[in-house]
Amino acid sequence: MPDPTLVEQLRADLMQARKDRDKLRTTTLTTFLAEIKNKEIDQGGPVSDEDVRGLLVTAIKRRREAAEQMRAGNRAELAEKEEQEGGMLQAYLPPALGEDEVRGFIAEAIAGGAKDVGGVMKAVMPRAKGRFDGKELNRLVREALAG
Structure with a gap:
């Protein structure tokens, strides 16, 4: 059986997060899968793994920037949540380059x-x-x- 696509992997992980009652992971993956769905609608067809990686990069960057703003506003607990979400999504990208x-x-x-x-x-x-x-x-x- 071939390796699952990124979208299939995300959906499988979402189902597991729901079974585990992991609220943060469930919310993060649901939100990200909605972004993928919007991209599919925009381009009128299924997305490639490359498209998903591009969306992941954008989503992680958005969360990193939000965390910085939260820290600047003395909202450390919200900044931590954003960073955790970014970390969860980072796991779906290939390893970082040195x-x-x-x-x-x-x-x-x-x-x-x-x-x-x-x-x-x-x-x-x-x-x-x-x-x-x-x-x-x-x-x-x-x-x-x-x-």
Whole structure:
């Protein structure tokens, strides 16, 4: 039997969370599956695992930003909840890349003829998307081009 798609895995995990009466996990997965459903409606068909990974990256980033705002507003308990949700969703992404690996991708892109930030980003992003922070990537690219 082939590996389940990300959507199938999310649905299976949702069913398990409901059986376990894990309220936070159930709410997080239900909300995220609704986002996937909206994406399917928008594009008029089923989503690919790549689409789901893109949605995961966005959802995690949104939760990270919300947690920062909660902390700034002295609402530590709400910030913690956002961080827990982000952590749950992070588990569905491939393992994060290390800075050294990303520097290697950047060097390859520059050796391959990319001369400016946009060109290098375009070459590296498909390999790093969802596995390395975009702002950090941009910083590393600028460092590599300057040095």
